[in-house]
Amino acid sequence: MPSSNEANGFGTRLAEAMVAKGPLCVGIDPHPGLLAAWGLPDSAQGLRTFSQTVLEAVAPLAAAIKPQVALYERHGSAGLAALEELLESSVQAGVLTIADAKRGDIGSTMAGYADAWLRDGSALAADSVTLSPYLGFESLRPALDLAASNGRGVFVLALTSNPEGASVQHVGGNESVAKRIVQAAALENQRYANETLGSVGLVVGATVGTALTELGIDLASVNGPILAPGLGAQGATGADMRATFGAAYPAVLGTSSRGILAAGPDISALRQATTETLKGL
Numbered sequence: 001m002p003s004s005n006e007a008n009g010f011g012t013r014l015a016e017a018m019v020a021k022g023p024l025c026v027g028i029d030p031h032p033g034l035l036a037a038w039g040l041p042d043s044a045q046g047l048r049t050f051s052q053t054v055l056e057a058v059a060p061l062a063a064a065i066k067p068q069v070a071l072y073e074r075h076g077s078a079g080l081a082a083l084e085e086l087l088e089s090s091v092q093a094g095v096l097t098i099a100d101a102k103r104g105d106i107g108s109t110m111a112g113y114a115d116a117w118l119r120d121g122s123a124l125a126a127d128s129v130t131l132s133p134y135l136g137f138e139s140l141r142p143a144l145d146l147a148a149s150n151g152r153g154v155f156v157l158a159l160t161s162n163p164e165g166a167s168v169q170h171v172g173g174n175e176s177v178a179k180r181i182v183q184a185a186a187l188e189n190q191r192y193a194n195e196t197l198g199s200v201g202l203v204v205g206a207t208v209g210t211a212l213t214e215l216g217i218d219l220a221s222v223n224g225p226i227l228a229p230g231l232g233a234q235g236a237t238g239a240d241m242r243a244t245f246g247a248a249y250p251a252v253l254g255t256s257s258r259g260i261l262a263a264g265p266d267i268s269a270l271r272q273a274t275t276e277t278l279k280g281l
């Protein structure tokens with residue numbers, strides 16, 4: 001797990017990694033079908049081999065990895081142990097981690113989730129975690145504050161890549177739910193004014209097309225990283241992302257899971273798929 005005494009906050013460390021390696025995150029989503037295609041059992045041992053293979057293949061190429069927590073939870077405590085090992089190995093491999101847990105709850109319970117994913121010494125501590133703000137952005141306060149106190153970060157869902165997201169996130173027209181989340185994140189990043197990039201990131205799907213313009217959302221003002229899922233398996237390309245994000249594109253971290261993982265288990269094939277994806281960004 002990353003230690004708290006990093007000189008720079010998560011946003012700055014991620015910005016540096018994106019300059020050094022390129023703006024790509026590789027999602028580690030050990031779906032049962034992928035495990036089978038890789039000749040691995042659908043078990044904790046299968047998860048462990050899958051995770052460590054992806055890490056070995058992509059650590060030199062990816063600014064971050066994003067393990068999908070649900071697919072480890074499927075195997076209970078043994079699955080979570082495989083995730084803990086992956087988070088630990090990622091530190092040794094020098095790649096930043098985004099735990100894709102999409103947590104969100106009333107403040108007092110949120111403190112428990114923050115402790116699990118963002119506290120020094122927690123077995124599941126990652127460099128950052130994905131959060132769902134639909135109990136109110138302010139309900140995320142324990143995670144926002146803990147991340148700020150120890151150099152970690154968060155990614156808050158704003159406009160998700162799935163078509164159903166619009167039924168909640170677009171509500172309100174020019175004062176949409178998504179716009180309020182973006183504004184709240186921008187305000188929160190004011191505490192990182194001395195850093196290259198703030199540590200409160202947003203999730204905006206690479207598939208959202210013209211929604212940002214239609215809703216009058218200005219991502220360039222956020223001063224935080226934008227995690228953009230939807231590349232590859234969900235159909236978005238680098239060109240789509242440039243068109244969608246415009247002036248905010250330099251802060252966008254594209255993320256692809258199945259589009260890269262389908263190339264495994266061969267390490268060089270995984271590296272080639274990662275390199276090809278990076279070329280498009």
Ligand SMILES: O=C(O)c1cc(=O)[nH]c(=O)n1[C@@H]1O[C@H](COP(=O)(O)O)[C@@H](O)[C@H]1O
Nearest residue numbers: 068130160161203205229233234256257258
């Ligand atoms: O937070 C996420 O990462 C996320 C947000 C979103 O809006 N859409 C989305 O697909 N994701 C996650 O990104 C990954 C996408 O996987 P692929 O479609 O295989 O690239 C999955 O783990 C999703 O849970």
